[in-house]
Amino acid sequence: MIEVKNVTKSIHKNDVLNHVQFNVRPGTITGVVGRNGAGKTTLLRIISGIIKPDSGEVFIANENIFSQPRVKRDVVFVPDSTDALKAYSIKEIVKFYKEVYPNFDETYYFDLLEKFQFKKSGKIKQLSKGQKALFSLILAFSTNAKYILLDEPTDGLDVIIKREILKFIAEEVANKEVSIMISSHRLDELEKMADHIVVLKEGTVNSELEMETLKEDYRKIQVAYQEQFPEDVLQNLEVLSQNGRVGVVLLEADDAEGEAILKNYEPILYEELPLSLEDIFVTKLGGELYVS
Amino acid sequence: MFHKALWMKEWKHNLLVSAGFLITLLLAYPLMAFMQFETWREWKQFNPEIWEQQKASQIQFIFEPNFFGMILVGLVILLAGFLIGLERNTKRHDFSMALPYSRKEMFITKYALGLLVITISYNIAYWLMYFAVYQSEFAALLSEVNVSQVFWYPLVTYLVIYSFAMFIGTISGEIKSQIALTLIFLFFPQGFLMLMVGFLEVHGASISNNAFMEWITQDLLWPNYLSPFMFDHLNLITPVIAAILFTVLALVIYEKSPSEYSGEFLMFRSLHPLFAFGIPLCSALLGGLFLSSLVPYNSTEIVEITLFWLGALIALFFSWKITKKLLNR
Numbered sequence: 001m002i003e004v005k006n007v008t009k010s011i012h013k014n015d016v017l018n019h020v021q022f023n024v025r026p027g028t029i030t031g032v033v034g035r036n037g038a039g040k041t042t043l044l045r046i047i048s049g050i051i052k053p054d055s056g057e058v059f060i061a062n063e064n065i066f067s068q069p070r071v072k073r074d075v076v077f078v079p080d081s082t083d084a085l086k087a088y089s090i091k092e093i094v095k096f097y098k099e100v101y102p103n104f105d106e107t108y109y110f111d112l113l114e115k116f117q118f119k120k121s122g123k124i125k126q127l128s129k130g131q132k133a134l135f136s137l138i139l140a141f142s143t144n145a146k147y148i149l150l151d152e153p154t155d156g157l158d159v160i161i162k163r164e165i166l167k168f169i170a171e172e173v174a175n176k177e178v179s180i181m182i183s184s185h186r187l188d189e190l191e192k193m194a195d196h197i198v199v200l201k202e203g204t205v206n207s208e209l210e211m212e213t214l215k216e217d218y219r220k221i222q223v224a225y226q227e228q229f230p231e232d233v234l235q236n237l238e239v240l241s242q243n244g245r246v247g248v249v250l251l252e253a254d255d256a257e258g259e260a261i262l263k264n265y266e267p268i269l270y271e272e273l274p275l276s277l278e279d280i281f282v283t284k285l286g287g288e289l290y291v292s
Numbered sequence: 293m294f295h296k297a298l299w300m301k302e303w304k305h306n307l308l309v310s311a312g313f314l315i316t317l318l319l320a321y322p323l324m325a326f327m328q329f330e331t332w333r334e335w336k337q338f339n340p341e342i343w344e345q346q347k348a349s350q351i352q353f354i355f356e357p358n359f360f361g362m363i364l365v366g367l368v369i370l371l372a373g374f375l376i377g378l379e380r381n382t383k384r385h386d387f388s389m390a391l392p393y394s395r396k397e398m399f400i401t402k403y404a405l406g407l408l409v410i411t412i413s414y415n416i417a418y419w420l421m422y423f424a425v426y427q428s429e430f431a432a433l434l435s436e437v438n439v440s441q442v443f444w445y446p447l448v449t450y451l452v453i454y455s456f457a458m459f460i461g462t463i464s465g466e467i468k469s470q471i472a473l474t475l476i477f478l479f480f481p482q483g484f485l486m487l488m489v490g491f492l493e494v495h496g497a498s499i500s501n502n503a504f505m506e507w508i509t510q511d512l513l514w515p516n517y518l519s520p521f522m523f524d525h526l527n528l529i530t531p532v533i534a535a536i537l538f539t540v541l542a543l544v545i546y547e548k549s550p551s552e553y554s555g556e557f558l559m560f561r562s563l564h565p566l567f568a569f570g571i572p573l574c575s576a577l578l579g580g581l582f583l584s585s586l587v588p589y590n591s592t593e594i595v596e597i598t599l600f601w602l603g604a605l606i607a608l609f610f611s612w613k614i615t616k617k618l619l620n621r
Contacts, residue, residue, distance in 0.1 A: 011553075012561075042552075045386065045552075049389065050386050050389040050390050051550065051552045052550065052551075069393055071392070072390065073392040075390075077390040079386055079387075081383055083382055083383040083384075084382065084383040084384045084387030085387075087304060092304075099295075099297035
């Protein structure tokens with residue numbers, strides 16, 4: 001398990017992370033979401049031992065990552081850029097990774113390269129942007145590390161390669177005992193994959209959500225009224241959108257009082273809509289989180 | 293402590309500059325010797341009298357680093373820049389720091405690689421040249437050379453400058469600032485002393501040379517150890533102690549350097565006030581000294597002092613602006 005305990009970090013006198021605390025359970029996908037500048041990348045860089053926190057600790061399998069760097073054999077950080085690998089060839093990097101990660105599976109690595117129609121030789125820098133992103137994931141999963149940290153893995157990629165990457169991550173997690181941490185501002189992507197969501201807002205953990213129960217905890221209701229949209233509803237409930245007499249409202253599952261307010265004005269339409277992660281975040285974070 | 297992966301990584305990224313160092317040494321020593329042999333043969337045949345007069349200094353000449361010494365100093369600084377600064381310029385820094393090794397192990401690998409490159413390359417070039425002379429008809433001239441002195445002085449010079457450049461690398465955030473700061477601080481004690489003496493002299497104080505000033509301008513000026521004229525006046529113990537000191541400091545600082553500032557001018561924000569004060573101060577002293585040196589010989593002291601302060605203020609203004617930009621990048 002990864003344990004992030006009370007981590008605080010300031011850079012250039014700005015508080016980037018402030019008493020951040022959460023756990024990543026084995027075999028799960030944890031999404032770290034937040035706007036640009038919320039501290040997602042800094043958090044991943046701290047967990048992978050690149051930068052030290054001003055205070056607080058990070059434990060992996062009960063070992064402090066900074067005092068016991070060997071524990072990082074089980075952690076692979078995949079940054080949003082593959083620049084660090086550009087000097088290597090596809091074959092050279094295997095030799096290097098085999099030395100660093102004792103469980104590196106060379107056969108599996110070359111099988112995946114074949115599956116995704118990569119050349120088995122040549123420099124990594126010659127690959128296209130999407131191929132580089134996919135390649136760094138193949139490399140990371142071939143290490144058989146227990147924890148893989150992905151920083152914006154699909155950022156700036158086209159739809160086809162994005163879909164391929166997300167499918168690949170999902171398959172790998174299904175087949176292996178691996179925990180994934182993904183930082184992203186794409187809620188729609190995380191919604192399909194993540195088990196657990198950590199919401200970062202201005203360097204603090206705004207909320208932690210379990211995807212399994214999340215949709216059971218809220219209801220999204222579309223209502224329309226004969227006359228104008230009631231002021232009472234706008235004032236007292238979480239209104240996701242409103243256009244004239246029609247509006248969409250988010251209620252907690254057991255919010256009988258909210259339901260009563262909606263029904264009190266005798267809506268001509270009262271319909272429950274499918275709930276998305278975005279709806280919850282927009283409400284919980286005051287519409288400040290979602291950046292597509 | 294030995295990690296093959298770290299050696300592979302460092303070797304991969306430093307092969308080019310290491311090869312450059314070896315090739316320059318081969319040019320400086322064995323190739324230079326072979327070229328000189330031809331000249332000597334000509335002299336011996338056609339100007340035997342001149343040859344008899346010159347042969348001792350000629351054999352000493354090929355054992356000296358000469359102008360190649362300065363190129364090699366440049367390459368040593370570049371090697372240290374490739375080992376530390378270049379990595380910090382790029383995403384390779386994050387990649388390295390995420391590897392399952394301690395910072396101490398990473399620094400020791402980098403340092404040892406550079407140390408081995410310098411030592412092995414130097415030994416290859418030096419002894420190839422020695423055996424070239426030894427096998428030639430000029431072997432008897434070897435008795436004119438203090439082989440041990442001409443071997444150790446340049447080698448220790450390269451090593452102390454390398455250690456110093458590695459130490460500067462630990463406080464600077466990227467290769468350009470590492471190289472610039474290494475060059476500046478390599479001559480800083482002598483430069484600052486010169487500026488202070490100039491300042492005091494312009495203001496009427498008379499400064500006489502003393503042992504301390506001589507120690508700074510002679511013993512602490514590392515390139516001096518490359519000059520055969522200085523060999524007898526300098527003790528190798530000073531650069532050896534300095535190299536050990538720089539290495540220990542570099543190791544301690546590398547372990548503590550905050551990765552979040554890699555790519556910036558300096559790795560430590562706490563050093564900013566020192567640089568924000570030091571750069572304008574030295575620039576002002578230099579500006580003042582420069583302008584006061586333009587004063588005609590027969591002008592009064594007041595004119596000289598006025599021009600000094602005018603030059604100082606102009607330099608202070610521009611250096612302050614530049615320093616601000618540099619530190620706020």
